Amino acid sequence: MERAGPSDAPFHLKISHHQSSGIMLNKYEFEMPFILKRTYQSMARVDQEFICIHYRIKGRDTGCFFQGGECPTRPGNIRYHDLTRQYVVDSRGLTGFTLYIDRALLLDHMPSIDHLHGDLMADSPVTRVFKTTLRSAFEQFKHANASEAASLSGILTAIAIDAIKLQRIKDLESSEIGQMSVLQAVVNHIKQNCHKRDCTPESIAKAIGVSRTKLYRVSQPFDTPMELVRQIRLRKAAEVLRKAADTNIANLADSVGFSGRQAFTRAFTAEYEVSPKDYRKAMRSAATATPVRDGPVDIIWKKLEESFKNAQIA
Known part of the structure; x- marks a missing residue:
C-alpha cells in the first residue's frame, strides 16, 4: 500500500474482523487517499488463497486496474477479486465490507472462475440480498456463539456463490438457486426480528431488498x-x-x-x-x-x- 507523505506519518485505518468456517468478513474504514498494489511478490508471502467480494459503502476509486482494464469502484458497487491475481486500486479513501472465501471451497461449486477477476456484479435481487445480509451478519457475528457463527458463514457463502453464478447466467427468474438465496436471507432476517410486532411482509421485503411480489414468490x-x-x-x-x-x-x-x-x-x-x-x-x-x-x-x-x-x- 502506498500513500502520500512520509512513510512514518500517522494515518487512520480501522479494520473490524470476523472469521468462521472457511470465511473472513472485514469492515474497512480508510479516510485518506492510497494506492493498493497486489503483486505476485506480495502473494508469495501469503499462505492461504482467497476469493474476496468487496461491497463499497463510501468512497470512490480514481483508478482500478484488473485483467479487463480500468473500472473504478463506486459506492453501492460489489466487486469480485481473485487474490491469486494481480491488481491495482487507486482510491480516495473508502468504507466497505469485504467477504473472503477460501478459493478451494469456491472451486468446488464453480470450477471456472478465472475470468471473473475484477468484475463488478450486476444489480439484481440476489446482489441486493447479499448487501443487506452482509451488513446484518457483520452485526450478528459480534454476539454469535460458534454454532451461530457457522450458520451465518454458511448463509453468506451460499448467497455469495449464487451471486457469482448469476453474474454468469444473467437470469434470476429462471434460477432455483436465486430463489433459494433470497429465501435463506428471508429466514435469517425473520429469526433475528420475529420478536418485533412490525415483522410484516412489507418490512421484510424492504430489509432484504426485494419486492413484495418477490417475497411472496419465494x-x-x-x-x-x-x-x-x-x-x-x-x-x-x-x-x-x-x-x-x-x-x-x-x-x-x-x-x-x-x-x-x-x-x-x-x-x-x-x-x-x-x-x-x-x-x-x-x-x-x-x-x-x-x-x-x-x-x-x-x-x-x-x-x-x-x-x-x-x-x-x-
Whole structure:
C-alpha cells in the first residue's frame, strides 16, 4: 500500500474482523487517499488463497486496474477479486465490507472462475440480498456463539456463490438457486426480528431488498410470508420452553412477537398439539427435554436445503 507523505506519518485505518468456517468478513474504514498494489511478490508471502467480494459503502476509486482494464469502484458497487491475481486500486479513501472465501471451497461449486477477476456484479435481487445480509451478519457475528457463527458463514457463502453464478447466467427468474438465496436471507432476517410486532411482509421485503411480489414468490413453500413468520416464532418459543422450563408464558408470548398470551397459546396448541403451559410442565418434570417434533417449517426447509445442495448451474 502506498500513500502520500512520509512513510512514518500517522494515518487512520480501522479494520473490524470476523472469521468462521472457511470465511473472513472485514469492515474497512480508510479516510485518506492510497494506492493498493497486489503483486505476485506480495502473494508469495501469503499462505492461504482467497476469493474476496468487496461491497463499497463510501468512497470512490480514481483508478482500478484488473485483467479487463480500468473500472473504478463506486459506492453501492460489489466487486469480485481473485487474490491469486494481480491488481491495482487507486482510491480516495473508502468504507466497505469485504467477504473472503477460501478459493478451494469456491472451486468446488464453480470450477471456472478465472475470468471473473475484477468484475463488478450486476444489480439484481440476489446482489441486493447479499448487501443487506452482509451488513446484518457483520452485526450478528459480534454476539454469535460458534454454532451461530457457522450458520451465518454458511448463509453468506451460499448467497455469495449464487451471486457469482448469476453474474454468469444473467437470469434470476429462471434460477432455483436465486430463489433459494433470497429465501435463506428471508429466514435469517425473520429469526433475528420475529420478536418485533412490525415483522410484516412489507418490512421484510424492504430489509432484504426485494419486492413484495418477490417475497411472496419465494415464500410459497410456506404458503405466505406471515405463515413463515408464525412458524419461526413458534419454533423459537418451543426452544425457549425446552431450555428454560421456568419461563413465564405471557412474557414468552411477547418476546416472540405475539400480541398476547391467548393468541400465542392458541397458535402453539394448534401447531404442537399441547398447550405452552402443559409443555412447560412436562419440561419441568422431565430429566431431559423431549425434542419438539418437526413442524411444517422444519420439514419444508429440510427439503429445500436438500434441493439447494443438489441444484447445479453449468
